[in-house]
Amino acid sequence: MEMREIESAVEGILFASGEPVQTDRICMALELDRAVAEQVLQHLMDYYAYERRGIRLLHMEDSWQLCSSPDYADAIRRAFEIRKPAKLSQPALEVLTIIAYYQPATRAFVDQIRGVDSAYTMGLLQERKLIEECGRLQVPGRPHVYRTTKQFLRAFHLSSLEDLPEMPDLSGDGQMRINENGEIVGAEASADTGAESAAETEE
Structure with a gap:
């Protein structure tokens, strides 16, 4: 041809x-x-x-x-009368950042870094197909481990995980999140993102 x-x-x-x-x-x-x-x-x-x-x-x-x-x-x-999807909330961006950089990661690991129960937020991220289960950890209890998906790459305009920006050494409370543009931000900047995001309650 x-x-x-x-x-x-x-x-x-x-x-x-x-x-x-x-x-x-x-x-x-x-x-x-x-x-x-x-x-x-x-x-x-x-x-x-x-x-x-x-x-x-x-x-x-x-x-x-x-x-x-x-x-x-x-x-x-x-x-097509399609509603604009809700932006990711501050907790969701925080969980997504942890999993993106430390995958495969367990929910307990995410909870440990964040200091709160992340079950509800991780469920929402799974519903939006941004993260998925990818097996079990070979330790007592065999907890599920999670990774990001191709939908995650598409949502943040990444060709591969290698395109993630280098993780900065964030001072202060140590919190970090990926914003809607695929950039890593600290707690102060991400608070602004969260204010613009759809409300999300953690349980």
Whole structure:
């Protein structure tokens, strides 16, 4: 196939999936070398962004997914009468930060760092598919361990966990959180984020 035909085929596969598609699956479907497939995918991603198209191609670890452009989020919500999702609250951002940097982590570990019971907040993060169970710790009681998901990468515009900013040495109460822009902030800055977030009660 010519390069233009390959690009169209890749585009069709991504559109038809509606979910992240691994690079190897695209290679197998189109009988492509991995280097060629990655070149085509990168070209499509750059093209959508440069031309300010209504869709974007996201790269998440070894997977790729088509999604709508955030530039037109308001118009898309109006077209389908979709409510804007509530922002993550301060407790949720705090829990998510701990799991992102210390994964896989148990709930007890999260509770120990935060000093409060995080069961309710972790349940909400699981409902929003930002974290997931990934096994059990081989200790008495065999507690569940948790990790972040591909949805987490997508929500914070990260290609992989390696793109997380370096953890700073925060003074004061030592608290840290990821804000809505994927940046690490201390207690003072995150309090402002929490004020703008949807209310969330911990139990």
